[in-house]
Amino acid sequence: xxxxxxxxxxxxxxxxxxxxxxxxxxxxxxxxxxxxxxxxxxxxxxxxxxxxxxxxxxxxxxxxxxxxxxxxxxxxxxxxxxxxxxxxxxxxxxxxxxxxxxxxxxxxxxxxxxxxxxxxxxxxxxxxxxxxxxxxxxxxxxxxxxxxxxxxxxxxxxxxxxxxxxxxxxxxxxxxxxxxxxxxxxxxxxxxxxxxxxxxxxxxxxxxxxxxxxxxxxxxxxxxxxxxxxxxxxxxxxxxxxxxxxxxxxxxxxxxxxxxxxxxxxxxxxxxxxxxxxxxxxxxxxxxxxxxxxxxxxxxxxxxxxxxxxxxxxxxxxxxxxxxxxxxxxxxxxxxxxxxxxxxxxxxxxxxxxxxxxxxxxxxxxxxx
Numbered sequence: 001x002x003x004x005x006x007x008x009x010x011x012x013x014x015x016x017x018x019x020x021x022x023x024x025x026x027x028x029x030x031x032x033x034x035x036x037x038x039x040x041x042x043x044x045x046x047x048x049x050x051x052x053x054x055x056x057x058x059x060x061x062x063x064x065x066x067x068x069x070x071x072x073x074x075x076x077x078x079x080x081x082x083x084x085x086x087x088x089x090x091x092x093x094x095x096x097x098x099x100x101x102x103x104x105x106x107x108x109x110x111x112x113x114x115x116x117x118x119x120x121x122x123x124x125x126x127x128x129x130x131x132x133x134x135x136x137x138x139x140x141x142x143x144x145x146x147x148x149x150x151x152x153x154x155x156x157x158x159x160x161x162x163x164x165x166x167x168x169x170x171x172x173x174x175x176x177x178x179x180x181x182x183x184x185x186x187x188x189x190x191x192x193x194x195x196x197x198x199x200x201x202x203x204x205x206x207x208x209x210x211x212x213x214x215x216x217x218x219x220x221x222x223x224x225x226x227x228x229x230x231x232x233x234x235x236x237x238x239x240x241x242x243x244x245x246x247x248x249x250x251x252x253x254x255x256x257x258x259x260x261x262x263x264x265x266x267x268x269x270x271x272x273x274x275x276x277x278x279x280x281x282x283x284x285x286x287x288x289x290x291x292x293x294x295x296x297x298x299x300x301x302x303x304x305x306x307x308x309x310x311x312x313x314x315x316x317x318x319x320x321x322x323x324x325x326x327x328x329x330x331x332x333x334x335x336x337x338x339x340x341x342x343x344x345x346x347x348x349x350x351x352x353x354x355x356x357x358x359x360x361x362x363x364x365x366x367x368x369x
Contacts, residue, residue, distance in 0.1 A: 006034040009070045010041025017074040022049050023082040024180060026126075026312075027072030027167070028344040031055035031157030035165060035172045038070075043170035050084055052178045053167040054126045057156035057317040058345035064333020065320065065345075067158075073310060073342045079185035083107040086168050087141075089133040090175040094140045101144040104181045116183050118147045122190060122363055124312055125152025127177035129164045129347030132213055134355035135275045137177055142353040148181070149190035150353075151361045153314030153346035159240065159321075161262065164347065187305040187366035192351045194359045195293035196285035198249050198256050201230055205280045213272045214265070222268040227261070230284060238264050241325050244318035247358050248282040258285070260318055260357035273348050273357045290319065291328050291335070294360065298339045305366030311336075312363045313343030319358055320345040339364075 009029070017025050025046065029038065035055075042051060053072065061071040075082065083104045087097055108116045123145055127134055134154060142150050155164035165172040203226070207217035218226040228235045231246055240263075249256040259282060262271045301308060313336065323329040341362065349361040 004033070004068065006037035007041050009033065010038055010045060013042065013070055013072055014045040017072055019074055019076050021076045022074045023076055023080045024084070024182065025049055025051045025072065025074040027051070027053035027070055028056045028059050029053060029070040030059070030068045031160070031164070032068070033070070039167060039170060039172050042167070050082060051167070052084060052126060052180065054155035054344070055157050055165045056344035057158050057347065058320050060313050060315065060336050060341050060343040062337055062342070064337045065329055071342060075182070077184070081108045081183040082180060084178060084180040086173075087137065087177040087179055088175070089128060089131040089137065089177060092133045092136050094136065097137070097140050098144045101141055101179070104179065105146070108181060108183050111183065116148065116181065118149060120185065121148050121181055121183040122188055123148055123150040124180045124182065124363065125150060125177060125350050126166055127152060127154050127350070128166060128175050129154030129156050130161065131175045132211070134348055134350060138350045138355050139353050141179060149363075150350060151190050151192070151312070151314065151363050152350035153344060153361070154348035156317060156345060156347040159317070184365070186368060189301055189304045189364045190351070190362070191297060191301060191364065192349070192356070192359050192361045193293055193297035194258055195288045195290040196247060196249060196258060196358065197288060198283040199286050201284040203227070203230065203282050203284070205276055205278055205282065208276050208278050210275060210277045213274065213276055214269050215272065215276055216269045223270045224264045224268040227270065235264065235268065240318065240321055244322040244358070245287060247285050247318070249285045250280060250282055252354070256285070257354060257356050258358040260316070274355055290323060291331055294332065294335055297360070298335065301339070301364045305364055307367065308340050308364040309367055310365045311339055311341040311343070313341040314346050314349045314361045315343060316349060316358045316360070317345045317347060319360065
Protein backbone atom coordinates (compact mmCIF):
# COMPACT_ATOMS: atom_id res chain seq x y z
CA UNK A 1 0.00 0.00 0.00
CA UNK A 2 1.77 3.11 -1.21
CA UNK A 3 -0.79 5.83 -0.54
CA UNK A 4 0.63 8.75 1.45
CA UNK A 5 -2.87 9.71 2.56
CA UNK A 6 -3.24 8.08 6.00
CA UNK A 7 -7.00 7.57 5.76
CA UNK A 8 -6.66 5.95 2.34
CA UNK A 9 -3.73 3.86 3.59
CA UNK A 10 -5.92 2.53 6.41
CA UNK A 11 -8.57 1.49 3.91
CA UNK A 12 -5.98 -0.21 1.72
CA UNK A 13 -4.48 -2.08 4.67
CA UNK A 14 -7.89 -3.31 5.74
CA UNK A 15 -8.80 -4.42 2.22
CA UNK A 16 -5.52 -6.32 1.89
CA UNK A 17 -5.49 -8.00 5.31
CA UNK A 18 -9.17 -8.64 5.99
CA UNK A 19 -10.18 -12.30 6.17
CA UNK A 20 -12.55 -14.38 8.32
CA UNK A 21 -11.56 -15.17 11.92
CA UNK A 22 -8.29 -13.22 12.05
CA UNK A 23 -6.22 -14.21 15.05
CA UNK A 24 -3.46 -11.63 14.48
CA UNK A 25 -2.92 -8.79 12.02
CA UNK A 26 0.38 -6.89 11.82
CA UNK A 27 1.26 -3.77 9.86
CA UNK A 28 4.40 -1.70 9.35
CA UNK A 29 4.29 1.94 8.31
CA UNK A 30 6.52 4.89 7.48
CA UNK A 31 7.14 7.05 10.54
CA UNK A 32 6.27 10.30 8.76
CA UNK A 33 2.69 9.31 8.00
CA UNK A 34 -0.13 11.05 9.88
CA UNK A 35 -0.18 8.47 12.67
CA UNK A 36 -3.30 9.69 14.54
CA UNK A 37 -5.33 9.62 11.32
CA UNK A 38 -3.94 6.20 10.40
CA UNK A 39 -4.73 4.87 13.90
CA UNK A 40 -8.29 6.18 13.80
CA UNK A 41 -8.90 4.62 10.40
CA UNK A 42 -7.42 1.26 11.32
CA UNK A 43 -9.33 1.08 14.60
CA UNK A 44 -12.62 1.91 12.90
CA UNK A 45 -12.13 -0.66 10.15
CA UNK A 46 -10.59 -3.53 12.13
CA UNK A 47 -12.71 -3.14 15.26
CA UNK A 48 -11.72 -5.65 17.93
CA UNK A 49 -9.32 -7.62 15.71
CA UNK A 50 -5.94 -8.25 17.38
CA UNK A 51 -4.08 -5.66 15.28
CA UNK A 52 -0.57 -4.48 16.12
CA UNK A 53 2.05 -2.48 14.22
CA UNK A 54 5.00 -0.13 14.33
CA UNK A 55 6.89 2.57 12.49
CA UNK A 56 9.89 1.60 10.40
CA UNK A 57 13.08 2.55 8.59
CA UNK A 58 11.76 0.81 5.47
CA UNK A 59 9.14 -1.81 4.70
CA UNK A 60 9.55 -5.36 3.35
CA UNK A 61 6.54 -5.87 1.11
CA UNK A 62 5.29 -8.39 -1.48
CA UNK A 63 7.01 -6.10 -4.03
CA UNK A 64 10.33 -6.23 -2.15
CA UNK A 65 11.96 -3.44 -0.14
CA UNK A 66 10.10 -0.11 -0.18
CA UNK A 67 10.13 3.09 1.89
CA UNK A 68 7.31 5.45 2.80
CA UNK A 69 4.59 2.79 2.53
CA UNK A 70 2.38 0.57 4.68
CA UNK A 71 2.53 -3.23 4.51
CA UNK A 72 1.41 -6.11 6.68
CA UNK A 73 -0.09 -9.56 7.03
CA UNK A 74 -2.89 -11.32 8.86
CA UNK A 75 -3.06 -14.82 10.29
CA UNK A 76 -6.17 -16.95 10.67
CA UNK A 77 -7.01 -20.62 11.00
CA UNK A 78 -8.66 -23.08 13.34
CA UNK A 79 -5.35 -24.55 14.47
CA UNK A 80 -3.89 -21.13 15.31
CA UNK A 81 -4.08 -19.58 18.75
CA UNK A 82 -2.62 -16.12 19.46
CA UNK A 83 -2.36 -13.93 22.52
CA UNK A 84 -0.79 -10.46 22.70
CA UNK A 85 0.17 -8.26 25.65
CA UNK A 86 1.48 -4.70 25.95
CA UNK A 87 4.59 -4.46 28.14
CA UNK A 88 5.49 -1.01 29.56
CA UNK A 89 9.16 -0.03 29.28
CA UNK A 90 9.25 3.20 31.30
CA UNK A 91 10.17 1.80 33.71
CA UNK A 92 10.63 -1.83 32.75
CA UNK A 93 9.37 -4.15 35.50
CA UNK A 94 10.89 -7.62 35.26
CA UNK A 95 8.54 -9.13 37.85
CA UNK A 96 5.43 -7.80 36.16
CA UNK A 97 6.74 -8.87 32.74
CA UNK A 98 7.41 -12.39 33.99
CA UNK A 99 3.79 -12.53 35.10
CA UNK A 100 2.59 -11.26 31.71
CA UNK A 101 4.60 -13.90 29.84
CA UNK A 102 3.24 -16.67 32.05
CA UNK A 103 -0.28 -15.33 31.57
CA UNK A 104 0.18 -15.31 27.80
CA UNK A 105 1.19 -18.95 27.77
CA UNK A 106 -1.61 -19.91 30.16
CA UNK A 107 -4.05 -18.01 27.95
CA UNK A 108 -3.29 -20.27 25.00
CA UNK A 109 -4.47 -23.22 27.05
CA UNK A 110 -3.65 -26.90 26.53
CA UNK A 111 -3.87 -28.66 23.18
CA UNK A 112 -4.35 -32.41 23.22
CA UNK A 113 -3.72 -32.15 26.94
CA UNK A 114 -0.33 -30.53 26.45
CA UNK A 115 0.73 -26.96 27.32
CA UNK A 116 2.40 -24.69 24.73
CA UNK A 117 5.94 -25.79 23.91
CA UNK A 118 8.83 -25.03 21.59
CA UNK A 119 7.45 -27.60 19.16
CA UNK A 120 4.22 -25.76 18.42
CA UNK A 121 4.60 -22.20 19.73
CA UNK A 122 6.77 -19.19 18.96
CA UNK A 123 6.91 -15.59 20.23
CA UNK A 124 7.02 -12.40 18.18
CA UNK A 125 8.13 -9.07 19.64
CA UNK A 126 7.77 -5.47 18.52
CA UNK A 127 9.53 -2.97 20.81
CA UNK A 128 10.28 0.75 20.96
CA UNK A 129 13.63 1.21 19.26
CA UNK A 130 14.56 4.31 21.28
CA UNK A 131 13.52 3.23 24.79
CA UNK A 132 16.86 1.41 25.21
CA UNK A 133 15.27 -1.44 27.12
CA UNK A 134 15.64 -4.27 24.60
CA UNK A 135 18.34 -6.20 26.46
CA UNK A 136 16.44 -6.26 29.75
CA UNK A 137 13.12 -6.99 28.08
CA UNK A 138 14.16 -9.86 25.82
CA UNK A 139 16.30 -11.50 28.49
CA UNK A 140 13.37 -11.51 30.90
CA UNK A 141 10.80 -12.57 28.30
CA UNK A 142 12.82 -15.42 26.88
CA UNK A 143 13.70 -16.70 30.34
CA UNK A 144 10.00 -17.16 31.10
CA UNK A 145 9.01 -18.51 27.66
CA UNK A 146 10.09 -21.99 28.72
CA UNK A 147 12.32 -22.66 25.73
CA UNK A 148 9.96 -21.19 23.14
CA UNK A 149 11.78 -19.27 20.38
CA UNK A 150 11.43 -15.49 20.26
CA UNK A 151 12.24 -13.20 17.36
CA UNK A 152 11.49 -9.52 16.97
CA UNK A 153 12.44 -6.06 15.84
CA UNK A 154 12.86 -2.58 17.28
CA UNK A 155 10.52 0.06 15.84
CA UNK A 156 12.24 2.80 13.85
CA UNK A 157 11.64 6.21 12.27
CA UNK A 158 13.73 6.25 9.13
CA UNK A 159 17.19 7.61 9.86
CA UNK A 160 15.98 10.39 12.17
CA UNK A 161 16.34 8.56 15.54
CA UNK A 162 13.77 10.92 17.01
CA UNK A 163 10.66 8.97 18.04
CA UNK A 164 9.39 5.47 17.31
CA UNK A 165 5.80 4.30 17.74
CA UNK A 166 3.91 1.05 18.23
CA UNK A 167 0.21 0.53 17.55
CA UNK A 168 -2.03 -1.37 19.95
CA UNK A 169 -5.78 -1.23 20.59
CA UNK A 170 -6.45 1.82 18.47
CA UNK A 171 -3.51 4.03 19.44
CA UNK A 172 0.13 4.62 18.59
CA UNK A 173 2.25 4.44 21.74
CA UNK A 174 5.83 4.99 22.85
CA UNK A 175 8.09 3.25 25.37
CA UNK A 176 6.20 -0.02 25.15
CA UNK A 177 6.72 -3.50 23.75
CA UNK A 178 4.15 -5.80 22.18
CA UNK A 179 4.70 -9.50 22.82
CA UNK A 180 2.62 -12.05 20.93
CA UNK A 181 2.74 -15.82 21.36
CA UNK A 182 1.45 -17.96 18.50
CA UNK A 183 0.57 -21.65 18.66
CA UNK A 184 0.18 -23.44 15.35
CA UNK A 185 0.02 -26.86 13.78
CA UNK A 186 2.09 -25.64 10.84
CA UNK A 187 5.85 -26.21 10.63
CA UNK A 188 7.95 -23.15 11.49
CA UNK A 189 11.55 -22.16 12.01
CA UNK A 190 13.14 -19.28 13.93
CA UNK A 191 16.40 -18.18 12.33
CA UNK A 192 18.93 -15.37 12.16
CA UNK A 193 21.74 -14.54 9.79
CA UNK A 194 24.51 -11.96 9.52
CA UNK A 195 27.14 -11.50 6.83
CA UNK A 196 30.20 -10.60 8.90
CA UNK A 197 33.23 -12.42 10.22
CA UNK A 198 35.55 -11.13 12.91
CA UNK A 199 38.96 -9.69 12.08
CA UNK A 200 42.15 -9.29 14.12
CA UNK A 201 41.44 -5.61 14.90
CA UNK A 202 40.49 -5.63 18.59
CA UNK A 203 39.51 -2.77 20.87
CA UNK A 204 38.43 -2.33 24.49
CA UNK A 205 35.65 -0.09 25.81
CA UNK A 206 37.36 1.93 28.55
CA UNK A 207 34.67 4.53 29.44
CA UNK A 208 30.97 4.34 28.72
CA UNK A 209 27.44 5.13 29.86
CA UNK A 210 25.63 1.79 29.57
CA UNK A 211 22.18 3.23 30.31
CA UNK A 212 22.41 5.62 27.36
CA UNK A 213 24.49 3.23 25.19
CA UNK A 214 27.20 5.84 24.77
CA UNK A 215 30.92 5.02 24.57
CA UNK A 216 33.25 7.90 25.49
CA UNK A 217 36.60 6.12 25.27
CA UNK A 218 38.03 3.22 23.30
CA UNK A 219 41.50 1.99 24.25
CA UNK A 220 41.70 4.97 26.63
CA UNK A 221 41.20 7.51 23.82
CA UNK A 222 38.21 9.52 22.55
CA UNK A 223 35.94 6.86 21.07
CA UNK A 224 35.15 8.29 17.63
CA UNK A 225 38.73 9.42 17.06
CA UNK A 226 40.15 6.01 18.01
CA UNK A 227 37.60 4.10 15.94
CA UNK A 228 38.36 6.29 12.92
CA UNK A 229 42.11 5.74 13.45
CA UNK A 230 41.66 1.97 13.49
CA UNK A 231 39.86 2.24 10.15
CA UNK A 232 42.39 4.67 8.68
CA UNK A 233 39.76 7.41 8.41
CA UNK A 234 39.11 10.92 9.69
CA UNK A 235 36.28 11.51 12.15
CA UNK A 236 34.20 13.38 9.59
CA UNK A 237 34.30 10.27 7.39
CA UNK A 238 32.41 8.23 10.01
CA UNK A 239 28.95 7.93 8.47
CA UNK A 240 26.10 5.39 8.84
CA UNK A 241 27.44 3.62 5.76
CA UNK A 242 30.89 3.29 7.35
CA UNK A 243 29.25 1.87 10.49
CA UNK A 244 27.31 -0.54 8.28
CA UNK A 245 30.48 -1.66 6.53
CA UNK A 246 32.67 -1.99 9.64
CA UNK A 247 30.50 -3.16 12.55
CA UNK A 248 31.86 -4.27 15.89
CA UNK A 249 31.25 -7.79 17.15
CA UNK A 250 31.39 -9.33 20.61
CA UNK A 251 31.89 -13.00 21.37
CA UNK A 252 29.21 -14.57 23.58
CA UNK A 253 29.04 -18.29 24.21
CA UNK A 254 31.31 -19.09 21.29
CA UNK A 255 29.25 -17.04 18.82
CA UNK A 256 29.79 -13.53 17.51
CA UNK A 257 27.04 -10.91 17.79
CA UNK A 258 27.07 -7.49 16.17
CA UNK A 259 27.19 -4.32 18.29
CA UNK A 260 26.55 -1.57 15.77
CA UNK A 261 27.33 2.13 16.11
CA UNK A 262 24.41 4.50 15.52
CA UNK A 263 26.15 7.87 15.30
CA UNK A 264 29.05 10.14 16.26
CA UNK A 265 28.22 12.72 18.92
CA UNK A 266 29.59 16.27 19.16
CA UNK A 267 31.95 15.33 22.01
CA UNK A 268 33.52 12.55 19.87
CA UNK A 269 31.67 9.85 21.76
CA UNK A 270 29.79 7.09 19.93
CA UNK A 271 26.14 6.11 20.40
CA UNK A 272 25.38 2.42 19.94
CA UNK A 273 22.25 0.50 18.97
CA UNK A 274 22.98 -2.14 21.63
CA UNK A 275 24.01 -2.21 25.25
CA UNK A 276 27.69 -1.60 25.83
CA UNK A 277 29.84 -1.46 28.99
CA UNK A 278 33.34 -0.81 30.28
CA UNK A 279 35.80 -3.64 29.75
CA UNK A 280 34.00 -5.25 26.82
CA UNK A 281 36.41 -6.49 24.17
CA UNK A 282 35.16 -5.93 20.63
CA UNK A 283 36.49 -6.82 17.23
CA UNK A 284 36.04 -4.85 14.03
CA UNK A 285 34.31 -7.22 11.63
CA UNK A 286 34.68 -7.52 7.90
CA UNK A 287 31.79 -8.09 5.58
CA UNK A 288 30.98 -11.00 3.32
CA UNK A 289 28.50 -11.05 0.42
CA UNK A 290 25.16 -10.04 1.98
CA UNK A 291 23.03 -11.39 -0.87
CA UNK A 292 24.83 -14.74 -0.92
CA UNK A 293 24.52 -15.00 2.87
CA UNK A 294 20.78 -14.35 2.67
CA UNK A 295 20.36 -16.88 -0.14
CA UNK A 296 22.08 -19.51 2.01
CA UNK A 297 19.82 -18.67 4.96
CA UNK A 298 16.65 -19.14 2.90
CA UNK A 299 18.00 -22.36 1.39
CA UNK A 300 18.28 -23.72 4.95
CA UNK A 301 14.76 -22.48 5.72
CA UNK A 302 13.36 -24.30 2.69
CA UNK A 303 15.28 -27.46 3.56
CA UNK A 304 13.70 -27.40 7.03
CA UNK A 305 10.08 -26.27 6.54
CA UNK A 306 9.70 -26.28 2.75
CA UNK A 307 8.72 -23.20 0.73
CA UNK A 308 7.49 -20.71 3.36
CA UNK A 309 4.00 -19.33 3.02
CA UNK A 310 5.08 -16.42 5.22
CA UNK A 311 8.26 -15.16 6.87
CA UNK A 312 7.98 -12.60 9.66
CA UNK A 313 11.15 -10.63 8.92
CA UNK A 314 13.14 -8.07 10.91
CA UNK A 315 16.08 -6.57 9.01
CA UNK A 316 18.50 -4.01 10.44
CA UNK A 317 18.48 -0.48 9.01
CA UNK A 318 22.25 -0.74 8.49
CA UNK A 319 21.75 -3.75 6.23
CA UNK A 320 19.26 -1.71 4.21
CA UNK A 321 21.74 1.16 3.88
CA UNK A 322 24.53 -1.19 2.87
CA UNK A 323 22.32 -2.86 0.28
CA UNK A 324 21.40 0.51 -1.20
CA UNK A 325 25.06 1.61 -1.33
CA UNK A 326 26.16 -1.58 -3.05
CA UNK A 327 23.29 -1.63 -5.53
CA UNK A 328 21.93 -4.86 -4.07
CA UNK A 329 18.61 -3.64 -2.75
CA UNK A 330 16.54 -4.64 -5.76
CA UNK A 331 18.01 -8.15 -5.80
CA UNK A 332 17.64 -8.49 -2.03
CA UNK A 333 14.05 -7.29 -2.27
CA UNK A 334 13.35 -9.84 -5.00
CA UNK A 335 14.80 -12.63 -2.83
CA UNK A 336 12.70 -11.54 0.14
CA UNK A 337 9.56 -11.40 -2.02
CA UNK A 338 10.27 -14.87 -3.43
CA UNK A 339 10.32 -16.20 0.12
CA UNK A 340 7.13 -14.36 1.13
CA UNK A 341 8.83 -12.11 3.67
CA UNK A 342 6.73 -9.34 5.21
CA UNK A 343 8.58 -7.15 7.67
CA UNK A 344 10.54 -3.97 8.24
CA UNK A 345 13.91 -2.30 8.63
CA UNK A 346 14.61 -2.01 12.34
CA UNK A 347 16.72 -0.19 14.91
CA UNK A 348 17.71 -3.59 16.29
CA UNK A 349 16.69 -7.23 16.19
CA UNK A 350 15.87 -9.77 18.86
CA UNK A 351 16.64 -13.47 18.76
CA UNK A 352 15.70 -15.51 21.82
CA UNK A 353 17.49 -13.83 24.75
CA UNK A 354 19.73 -11.56 22.65
CA UNK A 355 19.27 -8.03 21.30
CA UNK A 356 21.47 -7.76 18.20
CA UNK A 357 22.27 -5.46 15.28
CA UNK A 358 22.99 -5.75 11.58
CA UNK A 359 21.16 -9.05 11.53
CA UNK A 360 18.15 -10.50 9.76
CA UNK A 361 15.90 -12.40 12.17
CA UNK A 362 12.79 -14.24 11.12
CA UNK A 363 10.14 -16.84 11.73
CA UNK A 364 9.43 -18.90 8.62
CA UNK A 365 6.02 -20.59 8.54
CA UNK A 366 5.73 -23.56 6.21
CA UNK A 367 2.81 -25.16 4.39
CA UNK A 368 0.37 -27.63 5.92
CA UNK A 369 1.51 -31.20 5.46
